[in-house]
Amino acid sequence: NCVSYDPCFSYELAVIIQNGLERMIKNQEDVFYYITIMNENYQHPEMPKNINKDIIKGIYKFSENKTKGPKVQLMGSGVILREVIEAAHILEKDFNISSTIFSVTSFTEVRRDALEVQRWNMLNPDKAEKKSVLDEIIIDLESPIITATDYMKSFAEQIATFLPNKFISLGTDGFGRSDSREALRDFFEVDRYHIVIAALKALSEKKEIEKSVLLEAIKKYKIVNDKPNPALM
Template sequence: RMYVDGESIFYYLTVTNEPLPMPGMPPGEGVREGILKGLYRFKPSGKKDAKLRAQLFGSGTIMFEVLKAQQILEEKYGIGADVWSVTSYKGLYREANDCERWNLLHPGQTPRVPFIAQTLKGVPGPFVAASDYMKVLPESVARWIPGRLVSLGTDGFGRSENRAALRDFFEVDAKHIVLATLNALARENQVKIETVQQAVKDLDINPEKPNPAIS
């Protein structure tokens, strides 16, 4: 079609990728702006009356693990977790950093507020970010998040394995997102530590497993 018919199109050839569906843009005010600027609420929690709240960040294909974690947190632990799609940590960081630079150079004027801070204003934490990149990527925007941020990433040496095994190895899959959320809530005295200890067993997580960042 491109060569014979001269059509102006793109073809993407992928090998060993998962056949994952591409979800449509969710309805709601500000979604389009959020997609372009780097952050939007992808799927609010179905537990509107939950006393325990958390926010889950995902990017790209790991979003499916984040959605699994959201379901486990709601059904097993009664935690209302909203899922957010981070389309660009770099974009969020650059815009926030630009705001801080402007504020520095314009003392006495009304400070500019970064988009990420505006978007998350009044949103109850903790915040758990799962990424197929290194932990430092979500951590780059931590200071503009109104609450505790727990970053899960693939720090360490490369491995040749399927995606599920790699995410388990690097501790960024659904069960580790659930554990990170429970632990963050426990550190804020919202969940008993015994609940977290039991979750380690229920989720079949090996607490003595070597740190993937150095193993």
């Protein structure tokens, strides 16, 4: 009965708190909300239209650019969504790669919904199949998906089984460290530049870009590719 969320922007937090108050106070449901926010200062954008329900369901489309060229789908949960947004700008500016950005306010809620729909469809084969929130939101089943969170990689991977796309999860696997947020995200290979590298790697595997583009990006963004795996340190 724990309902957990990782909002990035103020409008997400407002929608989640309102929903929690309605369920816990007004409707007296046997649930409690666990909301993770961070003390990081940044500008908050205006709220896109018609996304209230999707915020509560756990995922919504934040933005999309339609550059003519290879395409990736980027997901971010919590404040690291801002790194995802910057990665999308780099991909468009430096590599002419288009992207769709999704804010995942709750990987847990998305998975719960997908499991519930999967179960219902399995037990009711004589009826029209239901669609999960993933089915409704992720309509591109070809372009690679890159996720970034401030948690372990397995946190985002819990929804991968419900998608046919190439799925790369970036996270902070490894022993806890003390440093600036920027330095830690670089160390754990989950910042904007590593998101770009992951996207280029996925596209090179699909033969949509040359491997040389990936190698050039590793040099350009000074990615240290011979350091120890942070998950093992």
